[in-house]
Amino acid sequence: MLFAIITSNRFPRFRKKIxxxxxxxxxxxxxxxxxxxxSGVGGISVLRHLRRVMPNEKFLxxxxxxxxxxGIRTKAEVRDLSFAVAEKLMAxxxxxxxxxCNTATSAAVKDLxxxxxxxxxxxxxxxxxxxxxxxPGGGIGVMATPMTxxxxxxxxxxxxxxxxxxxxxxPAPRLVEIVEAGKVDTRRTIDMLQKLFTPYRGRLxxxxxxxxxxxxxxxxISRILGGQVxxxxxxxxxxxxxxxRLEKAGLLRDGLGEVIIENSRxxxxxxxxxxxxxxxxxxxxxxxxxx
Numbered sequence: 001m002l003f004a005i006i007t008s009n010r011f012p013r014f015r016k017k018i019x020x021x022x023x024x025x026x027x028x029x030x031x032x033x034x035x036x037x038x039s040g041v042g043g044i045s046v047l048r049h050l051r052r053v054m055p056n057e058k059f060l061x062x063x064x065x066x067x068x069x070x071g072i073r074t075k076a077e078v079r080d081l082s083f084a085v086a087e088k089l090m091a092x093x094x095x096x097x098x099x100x101c102n103t104a105t106s107a108a109v110k111d112l113x114x115x116x117x118x119x120x121x122x123x124x125x126x127x128x129x130x131x132x133x134x135x136p137g138g139g140i141g142v143m144a145t146p147m148t149x150x151x152x153x154x155x156x157x158x159x160x161x162x163x164x165x166x167x168x169x170x171p172a173p174r175l176v177e178i179v180e181a182g183k184v185d186t187r188r189t190i191d192m193l194q195k196l197f198t199p200y201r202g203r204l205x206x207x208x209x210x211x212x213x214x215x216x217x218x219x220x221i222s223r224i225l226g227g228q229v230x231x232x233x234x235x236x237x238x239x240x241x242x243x244x245r246l247e248k249a250g251l252l253r254d255g256l257g258e259v260i261i262e263n264s265r266x267x268x269x270x271x272x273x274x275x276x277x278x279x280x281x282x283x284x285x286x287x288x289x290x291x
Contacts, residue, residue: 035097039065143172215235
């Protein structure tokens with residue numbers, strides 16, 4: 001298994017090193033890792049927020065690209081995959097686990113919390129409340145995988161706001177595979193997104209990105225919809241909630257931050273893509289920061 005710890009000049013608190021090793025950690029200490037997992041590289045959009053709000057922490061990220069996309073699988077399949085990844089990370093010693101995948105959160109977060117009641121487990125939700133608060137009575141699109149949009153958990157969230165807002169469910173399963181392949185800005189992807197958004201032109205005040213892969217396509221989506229449509233994702237809220245819970249538990253860390261990235265596909269190409277996505281910045285992150 002290939003591990004990597006990295007920084008660039010933009011993040012001076014992080015060092016860069018590639019090595020093979022086994023981690024031996026004590027449980028429930030400030031020095032333990034924060035585990036972060038997703039069905040692939042999409043959760044790196046959440047990892048960027050986590051690293052921004054907690055630059056001194058040690059993060060262990062796992063992308064399950066070999067089994068992506070989760071969004072077209074059954075709930076039982078996603079639950080089993082999520083448990084397998086979560087238990088793999090927990091065996092390494094964690095002080096918190098962040099489920100950086102909307103589909104996995106919907107399918108598994110409740111059961112994981114029941115099985116591991118002493119572990120800080122934070123899931124992610126579409127930023128629908130933020131959109132509804134900003135645009136009362138407005139048009140809000142929720143772009144997500146088919147499974148996320150069909151889950152009871154999302155239905156409950158939607159019904160809190162569909163009385164006061166016009167909410168449009170926009171399934172986009174193919175976009176996960178496009179991000180996994182690193183082909184967001186191709187002509188084929190742009191054509192696909194233009195066709196997807198055609199029925200919603202002129203109807204949206206905000207678009208909620210309900211999959212952690214989607215922020216990596218936010219530039220392209222914004223060009224298609226126009227700058228007047230506010231593009232929102234739940235990564236910042238997830239990062240702040242993780243920090244809040246660690247601070248409450250007295251587990252925030254001082255010192256040199258670290259990031260380790262692993263992937264079930266375990267190829268040099270997917271790891272290079274992962275680091276490239278981590279070191280980039282999306283328009284969504286820039287616009288949401290400080291709002």
